[in-house]
Amino acid sequence: MRVRRSNFLAVTFAAVLACTATRAALAQEQEALPPQQHWSFAGPFGQYDKAQLQRGFKVYREVCATCHSLKLIAFRNLADPGGPGFTEAQAAAIAAEYKVTDGPNDQGEMFQRAGRLADYFPPPFANDQAARAALGGGLPPDMSVLAKARGIERGFPWFIFDAFTQYQEDGPDYIHGILVGYTDPPPGFTLPPGGQYNKYFPGHAIAMPKPLNDGQVEYTDGTPTTVDQYGRDVAAFLMWAAEPTLDARKRLGFQVFAFLIVLTGLLYFTKKRVWHDVLHRSEPLESRPPA
Amino acid sequence: MSGQSVYKPQSPFMQWLERRLPIASLVHSSMIAYPTPRNLNYWWTFGGILTFMLGVQIVTGIVLAMHYTPHVDYAFNSVESIMRDVNYGWLLRYLHANGASFFFVAVYIHMARGMYYGSYKEPREVLWILGVILFLLMVATGFMGYVLPWGQMSFWAATVITNLFSALPWVGDPIVTWLWGGYAVGNPTLNRFYSLHYLLPFVIAGVVVLHIWALHMVGQNNPTGVEPKTDKDTVAFTPYATAKDAFFIGLFCIFYAWFVFYIPNYLGHSDNYIVANPGQTPTHIVPEWYYLPFYAILRAIPNKLLGVIALGGSIVILAFLPWLDTSRVRSANYRPMFRQFLFIFFAVVIGLGYLGSQPPEGGYVIAARILTAYYFIFFIVILPLLGLLEKTKRLPNSISESVLRHGTPAGAAAPPPSGAKA
Amino acid sequence: MTTISAAEPSRRDFLLVATASVAAVGAAATLVPLIAQMNPDASTIAAGAPVDVDLAPIAEGQIVKVFWRSQPIFIFHRSKKDIALAQQVDWQSLRDPAPDSARVKSGHEQWLVLIGICTHLGCIPLAHQGNYDGWFCPCHGSQYDSSGRIRQGPAPLNLPLPPYQFVSDTTIRIGETGKA
Numbered sequence A: 001m002r003v004r005r006s007n008f009l010a011v012t013f014a015a016v017l018a019c020t021a022t023r024a025a026l027a028q029e030q031e032a033l034p035p036q037q038h039w040s041f042a043g044p045f046g047q048y049d050k051a052q053l054q055r056g057f058k059v060y061r062e063v064c065a066t067c068h069s070l071k072l073i074a075f076r077n078l079a080d081p082g083g084p085g086f087t088e089a090q091a092a093a094i095a096a097e098y099k100v101t102d103g104p105n106d107q108g109e110m111f112q113r114a115g116r117l118a119d120y121f122p123p124p125f126a127n128d129q130a131a132r133a134a135l136g137g138g139l140p141p142d143m144s145v146l147a148k149a150r151g152i153e154r155g156f157p158w159f160i161f162d163a164f165t166q167y168q169e170d171g172p173d174y175i176h177g178i179l180v181g182y183t184d185p186p187p188g189f190t191l192p193p194g195g196q197y198n199k200y201f202p203g204h205a206i207a208m209p210k211p212l213n214d215g216q217v218e219y220t221d222g223t224p225t226t227v228d229q230y231g232r233d234v235a236a237f238l239m240w241a242a243e244p245t246l247d248a249r250k251r252l253g254f255q256v257f258a259f260l261i262v263l264t265g266l267l268y269f270t271k272k273r274v275w276h277d278v279l280h281r282s283e284p285l286e287s288r289p290p291a
Numbered sequence B: 001m002s003g004q005s006v007y008k009p010q011s012p013f014m015q016w017l018e019r020r021l022p023i024a025s026l027v028h029s030s031m032i033a034y035p036t037p038r039n040l041n042y043w044w045t046f047g048g049i050l051t052f053m054l055g056v057q058i059v060t061g062i063v064l065a066m067h068y069t070p071h072v073d074y075a076f077n078s079v080e081s082i083m084r085d086v087n088y089g090w091l092l093r094y095l096h097a098n099g100a101s102f103f104f105v106a107v108y109i110h111m112a113r114g115m116y117y118g119s120y121k122e123p124r125e126v127l128w129i130l131g132v133i134l135f136l137l138m139v140a141t142g143f144m145g146y147v148l149p150w151g152q153m154s155f156w157a158a159t160v161i162t163n164l165f166s167a168l169p170w171v172g173d174p175i176v177t178w179l180w181g182g183y184a185v186g187n188p189t190l191n192r193f194y195s196l197h198y199l200l201p202f203v204i205a206g207v208v209v210l211h212i213w214a215l216h217m218v219g220q221n222n223p224t225g226v227e228p229k230t231d232k233d234t235v236a237f238t239p240y241a242t243a244k245d246a247f248f249i250g251l252f253c254i255f256y257a258w259f260v261f262y263i264p265n266y267l268g269h270s271d272n273y274i275v276a277n278p279g280q281t282p283t284h285i286v287p288e289w290y291y292l293p294f295y296a297i298l299r300a301i302p303n304k305l306l307g308v309i310a311l312g313g314s315i316v317i318l319a320f321l322p323w324l325d326t327s328r329v330r331s332a333n334y335r336p337m338f339r340q341f342l343f344i345f346f347a348v349v350i351g352l353g354y355l356g357s358q359p360p361e362g363g364y365v366i367a368a369r370i371l372t373a374y375y376f377i378f379f380i381v382i383l384p385l386l387g388l389l390e391k392t393k394r395l396p397n398s399i400s401e402s403v404l405r406h407g408t409p410a411g412a413a414a415p416p417p418s419g420a421k422a
Numbered sequence C: 001m002t003t004i005s006a007a008e009p010s011r012r013d014f015l016l017v018a019t020a021s022v023a024a025v026g027a028a029a030t031l032v033p034l035i036a037q038m039n040p041d042a043s044t045i046a047a048g049a050p051v052d053v054d055l056a057p058i059a060e061g062q063i064v065k066v067f068w069r070s071q072p073i074f075i076f077h078r079s080k081k082d083i084a085l086a087q088q089v090d091w092q093s094l095r096d097p098a099p100d101s102a103r104v105k106s107g108h109e110q111w112l113v114l115i116g117i118c119t120h121l122g123c124i125p126l127a128h129q130g131n132y133d134g135w136f137c138p139c140h141g142s143q144y145d146s147s148g149r150i151r152q153g154p155a156p157l158n159l160p161l162p163p164y165q166f167v168s169d170t171t172i173r174i175g176e177t178g179k180a
Helices: A004-027 A048-062 A075-078 A088-096 A128-134 A156-165 A170-180 A227-242 A246-279 B014-020 B023-032 B042-065 B075-084 B089-117 B127-147 B152-167 B170-181 B186-217 B237-262 B289-300 B304-319 B336-356 B362-389 B399-405 C007-036 C040-046 C080-087
Strands: A097-103 A111-114 B035-037 B234-236 C050-053 C063-068 C071-075 C111-115 C149-151 C164-168 C171-174
Touching: A048 A227, A048 C171, A075 A088, A088 B289, A128 A156, A170 A227, A170 B186, A246 B089, A246 B237, A246 C007, B023 B336, B035 B237, B042 B186, B075 B089, B089 B127, B089 B237, B089 B289, B089 B336, B089 C007, B127 B152, B127 B289, B127 B304, B127 C071, B152 B170, B152 B186, B152 B304, B170 B186, B186 C040, B289 B304, B289 B362, B304 B362, B304 C080, C050 C063, C111 C171
Parallel strands: none
Antiparallel strands: A097 A111, B035 B234, C050 C171, C063 C071, C071 C111, C164 C171
């Protein structure tokens, strides 16, 4: 089908309409988007950086775990391939540092015991209501899939490009943005009671007080102990928590792609071979009586 | 059709079977020797792609069902358990979720091909209507499937869409309660959606059999819209169409793999990774991308009942296409005015899809109303008038003539002089 | 009609053979995740990890039932009389010959640890019942002695031993065989 100018205009008509409307909507309030970070696990050959995941886990344990649960992660996951790279013994030792609720025992009571590999990270609060009561009404979300439960709306035409650049790291970008985004509110902005101003939080008033300060968590590998670094490390850890099979997925993806390209190529040449006689007759066609 | 080879069983076992269940000759006559127009282009491979995707969805769905728990307290975590603990569970889940999207990509292209080449016209009206029924079944299956992970979007999409039925006068509210099995979307709703989501794909498979049967009764359409006249116009389905279908399925799988392995959550919404909370509505409720055009039409109409009618009507009107389009010429290749209006229609549908993803405010609402108006005017006004007023191009006398006319294939003799181009 | 040159069949055959075999490899590879997903998942395997049992609260003569990998495990604190009875049996004439010493850990003869599933058709035998100071299976009447050996009834084999070891004199770990 030849592309006619009128048809081209028709398709452009809808696109221009959409663009103008978007620009109009965005002009109303300039939402600052969290800056894109460089992630080791981005792109077709991306992989988690084990050292970063361990640092992020340290930040989670020492800071975030006070309020945020990680209920879908088990201690054994710390030793899984594609993860922070603890050995099973190290993971078991980490598990033993926690107290988990078990029971009922023969007296009918629930009791605490040391964690085992099969146990999941125990939540800091027994339930949502206990969390709200302890924190003045706010509910810290569970962080098991948080990195996939948050996204950044980039609008047209960025969402088209993102399909080609494989941008799937908007969750970690958002988390990092929140952690570094605590600033003084701009003049004229009224903070609701109990809220803190955050540049990247939708509506700019977040219930969580600034969780991180420089030097708060000690790193043993010499990595700078800045809020920016903490933000990136814990965001990477949370991305692993949300998507622990990422390494395996991208690795298998490469193999599947290579296979499919070879197979499709072979199928193409097979098609060409099959159709050769029909497409390249050496005699003019004549009407034949039915066989 | 004459000239088609007939299956003759060779081995004693096949002769024994053929007398009792002639399945081998059925496969032979419908998939091997079956005469197919020789000029089909790659837009005709999407029927095969759809069958392939139906198979993928059924197989991945059945294995996922071995691990999923359809209870409001366990559903979300069971999906996460599939992603984390089940061997290759992440792969099966991403194949199924992205498979639904690619199923719809294929069906939209398949429908667009039908609209462009007039495949809905006489004698293919029933074939087309069966297709509309298949599309409706797909819409229902996809909707219920999306509820199963029990995320925020799952729950609120279920609430919004089931609430649409309350627009019906008198019977609306009882119907909604009946659908819910309770006073709101809840566990009974989830359970019945799971049961029906498992059932409908097999209903789809059954209607696909009818669809292919109806197709074989009348034969494929082709890019000229001129029916095959002699056996020069056709080739055997195997290996010719099979080879093309296989190649394009391979190509389709490459695009599918791109999404499954590298951007598996691109087509989804991050809010669905938040557990369903009946007490908190997400800021913007959006359906999956394949429902966006219809969602935009629903929201464009300011009246609740008329919006629901417009939503249903936008799909049901497709069933009347064979009678709304009054032209005797099938293929848009020979209908220049229809072609332009059709391309505008495609652009309008894409535009509506974009608008469906945006909040219903300001300029978006006006745009959605304009595009919705075009959508219905296209079917109700433009198509009937075009058939009467349009000046079509001259059709080729036959398929083989059109194949010869479009350039001389290498090694062939020169086409007959100017007589054929009159 | 096209003429087929002599060189063509081998080229056509190679292409078709190559395509068919690559497609077959793909089909086989596709089966792998579909079959593997039915194997026990990671959480099931983790839940089947070894479990420690404290023997101190089990009184002499008492039989306790715990679960490991969803299977019932009998822990029998045998008295001297139970041990003597078990050792005195002419074990070579039994249906499934086994000396009592092979069914306990040396130095811990008072502890009998068995998988409590009847080797006939899988019911859980009842403790302290039957004629042999052991177990009686109510489903089809199999009877086991104080070493868990089949003495009477349709079961073909003795009650099996789970892997276990003594991590201390009063604690066993079921699911791991050590040296003890």
